[in-house]
Amino acid sequence: MTTRTAPPRGATARKPARQGFPPWKKRWFRNSSRIWLKRYNRNFARATKADMLVLDAGAGPAPFRGLFGHARYESADFKQYRDDQTYVCDVADIPVEDGRFDRVVFNQVLEHLPDPSAALRELCRVTKPGGQIICTCPLYYEEHQKPYDFFRYTRFALNKLFADAGFVVQKVDWMEGYLGTVGYQFEGMHRHLPRAAPADWSFWKARRTELLLQSTRAIGLLFAGLYYKLDAEWKFTGAGYPKNYVVIASKPE
Ligand SMILES: C[S@@+](CC[C@H](N)C(=O)[O-])C[C@H]1O[C@@H](n2cnc3c(N)ncnc32)[C@H](O)[C@@H]1O
Incomplete structure (x- = not known):
């Protein structure tokens, strides 16, 4: 067998793989998840009245804050991302009274929680009776924010987790299509x-x-x-599986 001696390919240290496309590629190859995420949150925001108080739980840099500009808005994350972030806390232990919020926005956080049941019970506690929550989370996505990436959820797990926490699940949709x-x-x-x-x-x-x-x-x-x-x-859902699910649930009156 002929073997090559120099230069030894594969011997150079590789840069760690990126989590997403570099900026120039993002412009041309826009990930449709961001589009669907915004669509679902926009619809949720449109159904949020001006006098309602919204909690963005695990808000990070609060990419959807602008959608709720017409309502009252508070945010929580265990890391301080912005000066105007309202609470620096664990979403499983939010320092507010029961039933404070009319709406809870909970995007791309559930997979990062070691005890998702405890966090959902807490979110149900701080939601007003009759209030609603939107939650999006991945079923198929590579490990990210390591090592704080614990779970992926099927629709059946989501139905059970939300129901056990005290919510009534209105729908669990595919967020994107199989494409x-x-x-x-x-x-x-x-x-x-x-x-x-x-x-x-x-x-x-x-x-x-x-x-x-x-x-x-x-x-x-x-x-x-x-x-x-x-x-x-074209959100094709006839076969295959989604990257993310979206849950809309409410707290009983
Ligand atoms: C993938 S980011 C999503 C951020 C934002 N919701 C969005 O849609 O872009 C997950 C966020 O959850 C926060 N997070 C993770 N575990 C948390 C916890 N136990 N309590 C509060 N925030 C948490 C992280 O700090 C991070 O900002």
Whole structure:
């Protein structure tokens, strides 16, 4: 077997994989999850009246704050993200009275909680009777905010967790369609496939493999963009599985 000696490919330290596309790619290959997330939150915000008090729980940098500009808004996160963040606390222990909030916004947090039942019970406690919660969380997404990434949820788990916490579940929807999941799989191929074959492979075996990897990476980028675009226009839910679920639930009167 012919082995190559220099330069040893694959020997250089690789940069850690990014969590998403770099900014120039984001512009051209916009992840449809962000679009669907905004659509669901916009609808929830439209159904929120001006005198209602909203809690954005696990708000992070509060990307949806503007949607609730017409209502009264408070935010909580265990890290201080903004000067105007209302509470720095665990969402399982919010320093407010029972039934304070008319609406709770709970986006992309549930998977980060080691005890999701305790957090949902607390969110139910701080919700007014008749109040509503929107929750979005992933079923299919790579590990992120490590090591604070504990769970993925099926619709059945979500139904049970919310009901056990005291909410009445109104709906559990796919947030994106399957085309969005496929787009994300293509994005993953583009970002995670290695560029170089193992250093001790024969020259032609390595070249063939690298050609395969590089063409798959290029196709991954192109198809991610095309599927994300399609998913934003056509939410196909006839087969496959969603990247995220969205739960709308209320606290009984
Ligand atoms: C993926 S980010 C989502 C942020 C924001 N909701 C959004 O939609 O962009 C998860 C957020 O949950 C917060 N978080 C995680 N565990 C928490 C906890 N136990 N109590 C309060 N915040 C928590 C993190 O600090 C982070 O800001």
